[in-house]
Amino acid sequence: RLKIILDTDPGGDDIFALLWILSLVKQGFMELVAVTTAQGNVNANVTFECASQVLGLTGFAQIEIGKGVIFTSAEIEDAAYIHGVDGMGGLAATLPAGKHKYSTAPTSDDLIIEKLNAEPGEITLIAIAPLTNLAAAETKSPGILKKAKEIIIMGGAFRVSGNVTSHAEFNIGFNAEAAKVVFNSRNDIVILPLDITSQLIFTPEMAKDVSQVNPQNPIAKFILELNNFLTESSLNYRQTEGIKGFLVHDAATIAYLCYPETLLLQRARVEVETQGTFTNGQTIFDDRHYPKTNPNAWVSLQVDEANLLASLVEDLKVLILGE
Numbered sequence: 001r002l003k004i005i006l007d008t009d010p011g012g013d014d015i016f017a018l019l020w021i022l023s024l025v026k027q028g029f030m031e032l033v034a035v036t037t038a039q040g041n042v043n044a045n046v047t048f049e050c051a052s053q054v055l056g057l058t059g060f061a062q063i064e065i066g067k068g069v070i071f072t073s074a075e076i077e078d079a080a081y082i083h084g085v086d087g088m089g090g091l092a093a094t095l096p097a098g099k100h101k102y103s104t105a106p107t108s109d110d111l112i113i114e115k116l117n118a119e120p121g122e123i124t125l126i127a128i129a130p131l132t133n134l135a136a137a138e139t140k141s142p143g144i145l146k147k148a149k150e151i152i153i154m155g156g157a158f159r160v161s162g163n164v165t166s167h168a169e170f171n172i173g174f175n176a177e178a179a180k181v182v183f184n185s186r187n188d189i190v191i192l193p194l195d196i197t198s199q200l201i202f203t204p205e206m207a208k209d210v211s212q213v214n215p216q217n218p219i220a221k222f223i224l225e226l227n228n229f230l231t232e233s234s235l236n237y238r239q240t241e242g243i244k245g246f247l248v249h250d251a252a253t254i255a256y257l258c259y260p261e262t263l264l265l266q267r268a269r270v271e272v273e274t275q276g277t278f279t280n281g282q283t284i285f286d287d288r289h290y291p292k293t294n295p296n297a298w299v300s301l302q303v304d305e306a307n308l309l310a311s312l313v314e315d316l317k318v319l320i321l322g323e
């Protein structure tokens, strides 16, 4: 069983990534050791509460949650204008309050350090938020990120434009200095950039397909409503180029682990621009096969999106099926 820490900034598509992991936990393929929340899509205290509510709704309230350090990006605003201040367009008020307490929770960086030290080489870190927590852990405890079995990141944009500036993708641009720390922490980081995640359109038909397996199930209802909201806001902010649906960027990380046949990876040196006047947060990619390039990453630029999305749909069905 794969042991996972999920570093995340829910709501938005992060919730779908979390639900996918929980289905795989239910099926016995994964163990979710902790969820570490980060400031990103919305404020750190909101991402914490959102994760807590989703874990409560799905029957996983016992899983530990870390709280994000407050990091306000100088250049990029958060995405509350897309996701609503609760990260899920007002749906938080319809869910039971989370059982975790922000005031007494450990910080995400401390929780990452604690878990990786407890089981060196055993835990895979999935990072689907700005990299503030991972960088803070590495700065506090140099070498700690090498103790993860693998680090899998949704972030960056290589041969496509960014989504927050012309050059920067949100997770990298929001805290480019943090991304730099993480990219330099080891030589085998897995990066799933916008190049592929901008093809992962989850449609209202897929949400219906999932929910009809058990329409009265509260998770099924939540998936349908969240889909409605995210589809609507994607339309308003022109995220999916005219196709009805929303982008499940963060789900690519789970596909890498459990459905690797849906992704093609190539070896490269990846750097992040932290000094550029116009290019801050840009990810730069050197895939020349030459020893001097000193590769630090595996980057995916090709995805079988139909198969990836079909796997997500099937696993979400398992999550909402009765025992």
Ligand code: BDR
Pocket: 012, 013, 014, 041, 079, 128, 129, 154, 163, 169, 170, 171, 249, 250
């Ligand atoms: C990334 O930014 C966030 O808004 C999404 O959740 C995803 O992690 C996409 O650029």
Ligand code: CA
Pocket: 008, 009, 010, 013, 014, 040, 041, 128, 129, 250
């Ligand atoms: Ca995210």
